[in-house]
Amino acid sequence: MRKQFAVIGLGRFGSSICKELYHMGHEVFAIDTDETKITAVKDFSTYTFVGNGTDEALLEKVGIRNFNYVIVAIGDDIQASILTTLHVKDHNVPNVWVKAQNNYHHKVLEKIGADRVFHPEKEMGSRIAAYLTSDTVLDYIDLSADYSIIEMLATKKISGKTLIELDPRKNYGCTIIAIKQLDKVDVTPDPAAPIQKGDILIMIGDKRDLRRFREGEL
Structure with missing residues (x-):
């Protein structure tokens, strides 16, 4: 299902998230104060905007409340990260995910209502992107640029079916x-x-084949 994401902060991690989500076919709105960074992700974003996430008026202007997910990926400025998270939460965004710099930052983000806090040194951008886009994805490991191992939750839709009936290798090119x-x-x-x-x-299997299986069967 195509979803809408806003990524605030386009350092190495934020840019990686933008590219992964965009390649998955989702709408991605990229925001950063640095026009150079905005230019670097224009080919991997649906929309871009030069601005500061701590600016409440800007968030209102871009309609931040309309996004399914907002990822706050601001770099070393912990104060800006906290303020941006507060403002986004005030706009009732249902899922606000935030990059933390350290354990102290993590605790503060949890207290102000961040829905999930992650540490980029521990979690790859592609893994988080996969988790964001599907309720059935539990874990995700890149083997190469194209191939992955993924854990997916079986839903009611395939309950009672056998591997013979699903035949994912023949129908989707991937293997359970x-x-x-x-x-x-x-x-x-x-x-x-x-x-x-x-x-x-x-x-x-190939990332595209795994995504086709997930969308077709789960």
Whole structure:
């Protein structure tokens, strides 16, 4: 499903998020005070705007409340990060995700209502982008620029179906290499056994094929 994202702060991490989300087919609105950084992501953004996220009038002008997600990826200026987060939350954005510089910053962001706080040194931009765009994606590991391993939650839509019926390799070009059920991991799943809602499918394949499977089956 196509979603709308605003990314405030276009350092290395914010730019990476923009590119990943844009390549996934989502609308991306990039905001930064530095026009050079805006120019660098123009080919990977739906809209761009030169401005300061701490400016409440600017956030109102760009209609920040209309976005599904706002990612505050401001660099070393912790005060600007906190103020921007406060202003975005005041506009009732349903999902506000914020980059933290350290544990102290993390705690403050949680207290002011950030919906999720992440540390870029621990989480890759592509992994976060994948998680943002789907309720069924639980984990995501890049193997290369094109291939990934991904954990996806089986939904009611495929409950009762077997691997034989789904045949993801034939229909989507990707492979289910294991299935998690509670604390058990089956690395040789029975192709005739029905999948249950809540099972975790561990899959490998081209990113585009994995996305097609997720959108087509889950």
